[in-house]
Amino acid sequence: EDKVVQSPLSLVVHEGDTVTLNCSYEVTNFRSLLWYKQEKKAPTFLFMLTSSGIEKKSGRLSSILDKKELFSILNITATQTGDSAVYLCAVAGNEKLTFGTGTRLTIIP
Amino acid sequence: NAGVTQTPKFQVLKTGQSMTLQCAQDMNHEYMSWYRQDPGMGLRLIHYSVGAGITDQGEVPNGYNVSRSTTEDFPLRLLSAAPSQTSVYFCASSYANSGNTIYFGEGSWLTVV
Numbered sequence: 001e002d003k004v005v006q007s008p009l010s011l012v013v014h015e016g017d018t019v020t021l022n023c024s025y026e027v028t029n030f031r032s033l034l035w036y037k038q039e040k041k042a043p044t045f046l047f048m049l050t051s052s053g054i055e056k057k058s059g060r061l062s063s064i065l066d067k068k069e070l071f072s073i074l075n076i077t078a079t080q081t082g083d084s085a086v087y088l089c090a091v092a093g094n095e096k097l098t099f100g101t102g103t104r105l106t107i108i109p
Numbered sequence: 110n111a112g113v114t115q116t117p118k119f120q121v122l123k124t125g126q127s128m129t130l131q132c133a134q135d136m137n138h139e140y141m142s143w144y145r146q147d148p149g150m151g152l153r154l155i156h157y158s159v160g161a162g163i164t165d166q167g168e169v170p171n172g173y174n175v176s177r178s179t180t181e182d183f184p185l186r187l188l189s190a191a192p193s194q195t196s197v198y199f200c201a202s203s204y205a206n207s208g209n210t211i212y213f214g215e216g217s218w219l220t221v222v
Contacts, residue, residue, distance in 0.1 A: 034211070042199060042213035043152075088152065090211075095159060096167065097142070097201075097211060101151035 002027045004091050006100035014108050017079050021103045023089030024071040031092040033065055033072050038086045038102070046074070046087075081107045112136065115200050115214035122190040122221045130185040130217050132200030138212075140203045141183040145169065145196040146216075152199065158183055190221040 003026045013019055025033065032050045036043035047056045049065035049072060056063050060079075065072045076083055086102040116131045134141065142157035144167075154167030158177040172194060174186040183202075187194060200214040 042215050045210050045212075048210055090152075095140075095165070096154060096157065098154075099144075099152040101149060 002091070002093050002096065002098040004089055004098050004100040006087075006089050006103050008103060009101065010104040010106070012106045012108060013079060015079055015081060017107075018075065018077045019079060019105060021074040021076075021087050021089075021105070022071065023073070023091075023100055025089075025091045025098075026070065027091045027093040027098060029094050030067065034090045034092070034097070035063055035072070035074050036088040036090065038088055039084075043088055076105075079105075079107045081109055083107050113200055113202050113212050113214040115198075115217050117217060118215065119218045120220070122187070122219065124190060124192060124221060126190050128187050128190065130187075130198055130200070130219075132183045132185065132214060133181050134183075134200075134202040134212070135181065136202065136204075136212070137180060138202035138204055139180070140205060140211075141177065142167070142201050142211075143173070143175065143183070143185045144199045144201065145194075146199060147196050155185065155198075187219075192221045195219060195221045 005024050007022045034048050035046040047063045052067040060077045063074045084107045086104050088102045089100045090097045113134045139160045143155040144152040153169050156175040158164045198217045201211045203211040
């Protein structure tokens with residue numbers, strides 16, 4: 001059975017701090033790993049990773065995939081209160097997308 | 110751009126009632142899916158479809174039916190609502206099957222009393 005595990009479950013930091021969110025997986029026929037940010041409503045897309053070792057960046061957010069060790073990290077530098085959200089990791093395998101339970105990130109001003 | 114449209118956004122049902130959550134997408138995506146999201150459980154796949162006329166079960170299919178008569182629409186039917194089906198439901202779509210960016214609807218908040 002496909003499995004995606006995210007850690008930590010929740011994280012509280014001060015504005016300006018840097019955070020690292022973790023996602024490990026066991027999936028049959030891996031196709032890609034996706035990161036989403038969820039605030040009050042539907043998840044919004046952040047990154048899709050398919051190749052090991054290639055960092056994807058968008059502003060203060062970056063992510064990298066290690067297909068040998070089966071994990072990915074999402075980094076957020078210089079955090080802002082608007083970064084407070086649940087961050088979801090999902091892995092695409094055989095016709096299915098399996099989600100982790102998410103990491104709830106809270107940024108204190 | 111409409112994207113993925115879900116209705117209704119909020120619904121309260123009595124135990125034993127049936128209802129249909131509607132989902133439509135205008136991006137000509139082959140792949141559509143329904144998830145439910147419960148506290149501490151993440152998003153769990155209920156049913157999915159890789160194209161018109163084809164559906165399959167996900168992780169938590171019991172108590173739900175789907176059909177895919179057109180590429181655009183993928184309704185989710187609750188046959189006899191139970192309090193355990195109180196949840197937030199998300200419809201999603203993407204090109205081909207998994208591996209591509211998936212687009213979510215806004216969510217449907219369902220309470221079964």
